[in-house]
Amino acid sequence: xxxxxxxxxxxxxxxxxxxxxxxxxxxxxxxxxxxxxxxxxxxxxxxxxxxxxxxxxxxxxxxxxxxxxxxxxxxxxxxxxxxxxxxxxxxxxxxxxxxxxxxxxxxxxxxxxxxxxxxxxxxxxxxxxxxxxxxxxxxxxxxxxxxxxxxxxxxxxxxxxxxxxxxxxxxxxxxxxxxxxxxxxxxxxxxxxxxxxxxxxxxxxxxxxxxxxxxxxxxxxxxxxxxxxxxxxxxxxxxxxxxxxxxxxxxxxxxxxxxxxxxxxxxxxxxxxxxxxxxxxxxxxxxxxxxxxxxxxxxxxxxxxxxxxxxxxxxxxxxxxxxxxxxxxxx
Amino acid sequence: xxxxxxxxxxxxxxxxxxxxxxxxxxxxxxxxxxxxxxxxxxxxxxxxxxxxxxxxxxxxxxxxxxxxxxxxxxxxxxxxxxxxxxxxxxxxxxxxxxxxxxxxxxxxxxxxxxxxxxxxxxxxxxxxxxxxxxxxxxxxxxxxxxxxxxxxxxxxxxxxxxxxxxxxxxxxxxxxxxxxxxxxxxxxxxxxxxxxxxxxxxxxxxxxxxxxxxxxxxxxxxxxxxxxxxxxxxxxxxxxxxxxxxxxxxxxxxxxxxxxxxxxxxxxxxxxxxxxxxxxxxxxxxxxxxxxxxxxxxxxxxxxxxxxxxxxxxxxxxxxxxxxxxxxxxx
Numbered sequence: 001x002x003x004x005x006x007x008x009x010x011x012x013x014x015x016x017x018x019x020x021x022x023x024x025x026x027x028x029x030x031x032x033x034x035x036x037x038x039x040x041x042x043x044x045x046x047x048x049x050x051x052x053x054x055x056x057x058x059x060x061x062x063x064x065x066x067x068x069x070x071x072x073x074x075x076x077x078x079x080x081x082x083x084x085x086x087x088x089x090x091x092x093x094x095x096x097x098x099x100x101x102x103x104x105x106x107x108x109x110x111x112x113x114x115x116x117x118x119x120x121x122x123x124x125x126x127x128x129x130x131x132x133x134x135x136x137x138x139x140x141x142x143x144x145x146x147x148x149x150x151x152x153x154x155x156x157x158x159x160x161x162x163x164x165x166x167x168x169x170x171x172x173x174x175x176x177x178x179x180x181x182x183x184x185x186x187x188x189x190x191x192x193x194x195x196x197x198x199x200x201x202x203x204x205x206x207x208x209x210x211x212x213x214x215x216x217x218x219x220x221x222x223x224x225x226x227x228x229x230x231x232x233x234x235x236x237x238x239x240x241x242x243x244x245x246x247x248x249x250x251x252x253x254x255x256x257x258x259x260x261x262x263x264x265x266x267x268x269x270x271x272x273x274x275x276x277x278x279x280x281x282x283x284x285x286x287x288x289x290x291x292x293x294x295x296x297x298x299x300x301x302x303x304x305x306x307x308x309x310x311x312x313x314x315x316x317x318x319x320x321x322x323x324x325x326x327x328x329x330x331x
Numbered sequence: 332x333x334x335x336x337x338x339x340x341x342x343x344x345x346x347x348x349x350x351x352x353x354x355x356x357x358x359x360x361x362x363x364x365x366x367x368x369x370x371x372x373x374x375x376x377x378x379x380x381x382x383x384x385x386x387x388x389x390x391x392x393x394x395x396x397x398x399x400x401x402x403x404x405x406x407x408x409x410x411x412x413x414x415x416x417x418x419x420x421x422x423x424x425x426x427x428x429x430x431x432x433x434x435x436x437x438x439x440x441x442x443x444x445x446x447x448x449x450x451x452x453x454x455x456x457x458x459x460x461x462x463x464x465x466x467x468x469x470x471x472x473x474x475x476x477x478x479x480x481x482x483x484x485x486x487x488x489x490x491x492x493x494x495x496x497x498x499x500x501x502x503x504x505x506x507x508x509x510x511x512x513x514x515x516x517x518x519x520x521x522x523x524x525x526x527x528x529x530x531x532x533x534x535x536x537x538x539x540x541x542x543x544x545x546x547x548x549x550x551x552x553x554x555x556x557x558x559x560x561x562x563x564x565x566x567x568x569x570x571x572x573x574x575x576x577x578x579x580x581x582x583x584x585x586x587x588x589x590x591x592x593x594x595x596x597x598x599x600x601x602x603x604x605x606x607x608x609x610x611x612x613x614x615x616x617x618x619x620x621x622x623x624x625x626x627x628x629x630x631x632x633x634x635x636x637x638x639x640x641x642x643x644x645x646x647x648x649x650x651x652x653x654x655x656x657x658x659x660x661x662x
Contacts, residue, residue, distance in 0.1 A: 024359065025352035029540060032532045036540055197532040201363045204531075209360060209367055 001102065002082040003143035004153065005136075008041040010126060011060045012072040012115060012276070014302035015051040017211065019068020024208055026062035030055065031207075031233060032200055034193075037062065041078070043117055043232035044207065045241075045301050049273070052301035054117060054126070070302065072276055076115060076126040079103070079135070081143070093290070096123055096298040096307070100286035102142050108283035110138045116282050116305070118297035119232050119239035120190040120258075126300075174280055176328040178271035179321050182226040184243040185263040186308055188297055189255040191238045202250055206242075207231065226266065228306065230299055241299065241308070264297065264308040267317065273303040281305055288320050332433065333413040334474035335484065339372040341457060342391045343403040343446060343607070345633035346382040348542065350399020355539055357393035361386065362538075362564060363531055365524075368393065372409070374448055374563035375538065376572075376632050380604070383632035385448060385457070401633065403607055407446060407457040410434070410466070412474070424621070427454055427629040427638070431617035433473050439614035441469045447613050447636070449628035450563050450570035451521040451589075457631075505611055507659040509602035510652050513557040515574035516594040517639055519628055520586045522569045533581055537573075538562065557597065559637065561630055572630065572639070595628065595639040598648065604634040612636055619651050 015023050030042050039059030045052045053063070054076075063069060081099050095118050096104065103125060107114055112134055115126035127135050136145060136156055145156040191199070211227060230241040240255065244263070247255070269281060282298060285307055289296050294317060297308040309317050346354050361373050370390030376383045384394070385407075394400060412430050426449055427435065434456055438445055443465055446457040458466050467476060467487055476487040522530070542558060561572040571586065575594070578586070600612060613629060616638055620627050625648060628639040640648050 021356035022353070025355035025539065028355065028359070028535060033536055033540060036536070198529070200531040200535075201528040204359060205364055205367070208356065209364060 001143055003103070003139055003145050004080045004082060005132070005145065005147045005156070006078045006080055006124075007148040007150065008056045008078055009129070010041060010054055010056055010076040010078060012074075012076055012126070012302065013053045013055075013060070013063065014070040015053060016068040016070075017050055019066060020051060020208060022066055022068055023063065026064075027053075027208075028204065030059050030062060031203070031231065032196065040236075041234050043119075043230070043234065045230040045299060046207065046211070046227060047301050047304065047306075048227050049301075049303040052303075054115075072302075074276075075129040077129050077132060078117070078124040078126050080122055080124055093293045093295040095296045096282065096286050097290050097294060097296050099123065099125070100283070100290035103139060104283045104286050106138050106142070107135065108280040110134055111279045112138070113276055113279050114282055115276070115300045116298040117232070118188075118299055118308075119234065119237070120188050121234075121237050121239060123298070124234075174284070175278065176284065176325055177269050177274070177281065178325075180226075180268040181314065181318060182224065182266055182268070184225045184228075184245065184266070185311060186228070186241060186243050186266060187247050187257050187262075188264060188308070189240045189242070189247075189257045191240065191255055193233075193236055193238055195254050196238065199250055199254055203231070206246055206249060226268065228266065241297070263311045265311055265314040267307045267309065267321065269305040269307065270303070274305060284324075285321075288324065289317070292316065292320070332474055334434070334470055334476050335411045335413060336463070336476070336478045336487070337409045337411055337455075338479040338481065339387045339409055340460070341372060341385055341387055341407040341409060343405075343407055343457070343633065344384045344386070344391070344394065345401040346384060347399045347401075348381055350397060351382055351539060353397055353399055354394065357395075358384075358539075359535065361390050361393060362534070362562065363527065371567075372565050374450075374561070374565065376561040376630060377538065377542070377558060378632050378635065378637075379558050380632075380634040383634075385446075403633075405607075406460040408460050408463060409448070409455040409457050411453055411455060424624045424626040426627045427613065427617050428621045428625060428627050430454065430456070431614070431621035434470065435614045435617050437469050437473070438466065439611040441465055442610045443469070444607055444610050445613055446607070446631045447629040448563070449519075449630055449639075450565065450568070451519050452565075452568050452570060454629070455565075505615070506609065507615065507656055508600050508605070508612065509656075511557075511599040512645065512649060513555060513597055513599070515556040515559075515576065515597070516642060517559070517572055517574050517597060518578050518588050518594060519639070520571045520573070520578075520588045522571065522586050524564075524567055524569055526585050527569065529585055530581055534562070537577055537580060557599065559597065572628070594642045596642055596645040598638045598640065598652065600636040600638065601634070605636060615655075616652075619655065620648070623647065623651070 029036055030039050039056055041056040042059050043054040081103060096116060112127055112131045117124040117126060146153040147156050206229060229246055232239045269285060274281060294309055294313045299306045360367055361370050368389065370387055372387040373390050374385040412434060427447060443458055443462045448455040448457060477484040478487050537560060560577055563570045600616060605612060625640055625644045630637045
């Protein structure tokens with residue numbers, strides 16, 4: 001398999017719930033006005049806590065500093081696994097499950113923090129730029145590695161990565177985080193970028209005007225259902241993750257989902273905000289999913305992580321997570 | 332003819348050029364999300380100086396106080412003339428010309444300030460609420476007057492208006508203001524409100540993202556052409572005034588203009604910002620236009636007034652204005 005280090009230098013930011021109005025101007029530009037920006041990597045995810053915005057440096061320039069904007073200090077680079085011919089994999093599962101053992105687990109063992117961003121099209125594994133040499137030395141045995149520069153894929157040379165390994169080799173306690181399984185059903189969808197204008201007012205309404213202070217308070221306390229909506233526009237491809245209630249607000253003929261039309265259930269990971277330094281969070285959940293060959297999307301946000309698994313697998317996943325937590329508390 | 336005092340209590344405000352981004356959130360709500368607001372009267376006009384926003388109290392609530400927002404102190408009420416059967420008028424002219432002698436001139440004589448807002452559908456004459464009794468006593472001989480209250484038209488009773496006349500009877504010097512006739516050609520257009528979502532991204536682009544700081548500086552100094560764009564959504568009707576360059580950015584099949592498809596030229600009135608207290612500015616230009624039976628739209632903004640006359644009449648209007656100014660300087 002090939003692993004590409006993509007040519008985007010990303011910032012991970014968070015806009016507070018009541019600060020969104022201050023960022024409507026740049027965000028609408030980044031979402032809808034492709035001709036006015038050179039931003040090529042943009043992702044906005046609403047959760048009950050805040051809005052997580054991941055974007056490249058061109059996009060980041062558009063966000064004015066503000067008390068409502070938190071910025072994680074690092075530059076993050078997106079990695080992308082390209083399975084060429086599906087040679088060794090017998091798995092039918094999609095998403096993060098496919099890369100659980102080959103990427104996620106080895107990086108966790110090397111104590112590399114990852115920020116995951118699954119989309120309709122693919123799964124991006126974001127790693128800190130400063131961890132790149134560790135990442136390369138960790139994964140170069142398993143993958144042909146390429147670095148994309150100005151549209152060209154350059155093979156990564158071994159001499160680039162000397163002395164990388166074990167730089168992050170500190171010992172870390174593995175915390176098993178509480179999880180939450182809200183009741184809503186999610187769809188993972190896409191859209192022809194040329195038809196984005198047709199859903200502009202609906203998308204603007206959903207993104208910028210739909211959470212009243214009352215709703216927020218509710219969803220913070222009562223996570224029976226969760227406010228979760230994710231939009232990304234990456235290298236010209238649009239991906240949307242929304243629950244079935246939001247989906248009903250969009251014209252049915254424009255958004256498309258995978259042929260199976262699957263519905264997904266969410267597992268939110270974390271009782272307290274997770275931060276960015278802990279390693280192994282994705283590995284903890286993706287490893288058993290891979291063992292059971294359960295597909296999963298995985299979306300990290302500023303505060304929590306979110307896995308999406310097929311509706312029909314949620315009971316099994318719930319049992320697995322319960323078991324995992326019982327083991328932890330008895331050990 | 333009937334004159335209706337409409338059931339809108341309006342504020343006249345101005346957003347500074349570099350402050351618009353702070354108001355993108357409420358303005359997009361007011362323009363595109365009818366279900367989220369009870370605002371029924373909204374008008375936004377871009378000029379090289381600023382953005383003039385005229386809106387009712389429901390809409391005004393959406394605008395947060397800011398150093399970038401100037402608010403004229405009064406409540407303004409819109410008047411609307413309804414010509415029932417066109418009884419006495421032999422004029423074929425449209426717009427402010429039709430009401431120049433019956434409304435504009437008499438109000439000017441009574442020293443009542445007016446703020447004009449012509450749209451595709453009609454012409455609104457805004458007067459200060461505090462001037463209403465003077466307005467009624469001035470116009471009640473010429474018109475059947477009605478006051479709209481909660482959707483009902485109530486005839487205005489004479490006893491409502493005792494002692495109104497001559498309240499504003501101060502003497503005023505008539506200033507003849509410099510005028511400017513930029514080269515661009517304008518269209519006055521409308522749009523089915525149900526198709527507004529189809530032009531949302533283009534309209535957002537034109538309104539919120541089209542003036543770079545460079546363009547502004549240029550257009551302030553060099554008014555060979557003028558940045559002027561007006562959008563209004565009043566009682567469910569949309570009106571757009573834009574130059575032919577902006578028009579080309581919109582899909583040709585959605586915006587419609589009057590059957591004649593006329594192009595209009597602009598006369599901007601005022602060398603220095605006009606303020607809101609001077610009377611007779613509209614009268615000064617609309618009276619000779621009426622004498623010549625030249626159609627005209629008229630749009631007041633926070634800083635200047637703008638008349639639009641048919642392309643084929645601009646030479647005659649230019650001569651008339653030149654003559655008017657020569658008389659003034661020699662008197």
